[in-house]
Amino acid sequence: MEKIDILGLNLEELQEKFLLAGLKKFNANQVFDWLHSKLEFNFDNFSNISKKDREILKKSFFVKKLEFKTHQISEDKETEKFLFELNDKKFIESVLITHKNRYTLCVSSQIGCLMNCDFCATALMGYERNLSVSEILLQYYYVQKNLLKRGKKLGNVVYMGMGEPFSNYCAVLSSINILNSEKGQNFSKRNFTISTSGVVPVIKKFTVDESQIHLAISLHSVRDEIRNQIMPINKTWNVNKLKEALLEYQKKTKNRITFEYILIDELNCEPKDARELAEFLSSFNCLVNLIPYNPVGGKIYKTPSKSKQREFYKILKDRNVNVTLRETKGQDIAAACGQLRAENQLEKNKITF
Known part of the structure; x- marks a missing residue:
């Protein structure tokens, strides 16, 4: 047996x-x-x-193995990256972010990713496989145990690490349901966020299945020609199809949607882009996170100047968009948005607890 x-x-x-x-x-x-x-x-x-x-x-x-390998801490001490080895000798990364004494864990749901977004380091890994429910849970459990040793505990969990969570939908939802169990961690579903690049059929399923878990969308442009260039998924489910699914989601759940928008110089952060984004967002109750592009080795993309970032932010703000311009966290340890790649760094920055 x-x-x-x-x-x-x-x-x-x-x-x-x-x-x-x-x-x-x-x-x-x-x-x-x-x-x-x-x-x-x-x-x-x-x-x-x-x-x-x-x-x-x-x-x-x-109990499936999730073996801790390395732990890196950013210079400002607000971002920590954990490298784990799985049973089959594959590697995944998880990121712990500290903000005003609140701890958010960014977990991975796949080894690599199938979405092939052109700006993302994870895409360079290719795709190996989905993570199991236990492999997702163990990321949470390992970090939670170490936080408890410090007298702290997790406040939020975001499925924004390696992989497209909606390509591993059943395992992701199962892991959340187990963490939410009163006999387990009793972790409120309101403290989970799932980020997707826009898998429209699964967004529609999620709309039926869940009303408490928060939804985040990796948007990065509202123009099909740009989104097609950097996010191949848009060729299957374009901006209009995505918008229709999200409007239905919001109508049913009444949840605020978070839109993640990476600002890439000479691509998607001109004043025209900001005005078009504001028009797109006028249909939603939402929050927009503007994220300056984090450099990835081998990619041609560049981070826009601070003045360009502020101008984009101001155009949205002047149009009554609920928007934040995110301060880059963890870039010095390749733990910032779009930088996760699960490279084996056993001899680099190794810290044990």
Whole structure:
């Protein structure tokens, strides 16, 4: 009998598997508490489980490996990047961002990415595979455990790391539901955000499935010719199709949508672009995050000047757009937006806890 990845099972699934393995239903509640509340993954430490039942656990189940490799901290101490190795020797990255004593974890949902956005470092990796539910959860659990040692805890989780979350929809939603469980972390769904490049059919499914999880859109232009150039997904679902899906999402959920807009010099940050963006956004209750382009080795794109960034911001502000001009965080450790690439840096900046 093949062992089961126990961490990726919700409580109901765990109860079902336990009965099949010859364990009791109440044992599933105990084990779920050890795994998802106490964050203990060594079966031998489950002190309220009999030794006999722990042996059954070992025989029937396993906890998937997520091995910590390196930890880098930005100069301003506000961004931390974690490199993890998976069972199959592949690598992923997670980023912890500190803002006014609130901690936000940016998790990955895939090894690499299929979207092939031209400005993004992750695209240079190609695509390996989706992450499992447990591999997504373990990013959260590892960072949360280390924050707890500092007397802190996570406040938000954003699915904005490596990969397109809506290309791994079931695992992403399952991980959120487990983290939201009252018997686990009891982490409010209002504190999750999923970012997508615009997978329209999945946005429509998400509209039906969820009303509390926040949605962010990687937009970067409202002109098809530009978006086609930097985001191939736009050739399948263009700006109008994306807008239609988002209007339906907002009509049903009443949630504010976040639009991420990377400012790339000589491409999408002229006054005309700002005016067109403001017109597009006039239909939405939204927040726009303007993000100056973070350089990626091998890419031709450039960061616009500070004055150009401020002008773009002012045009939106003058048109009553709810907008922020994001201060770049983590660029010095390649942890800023669009820079995640999961390179093995075992000999560089290695810090252990």
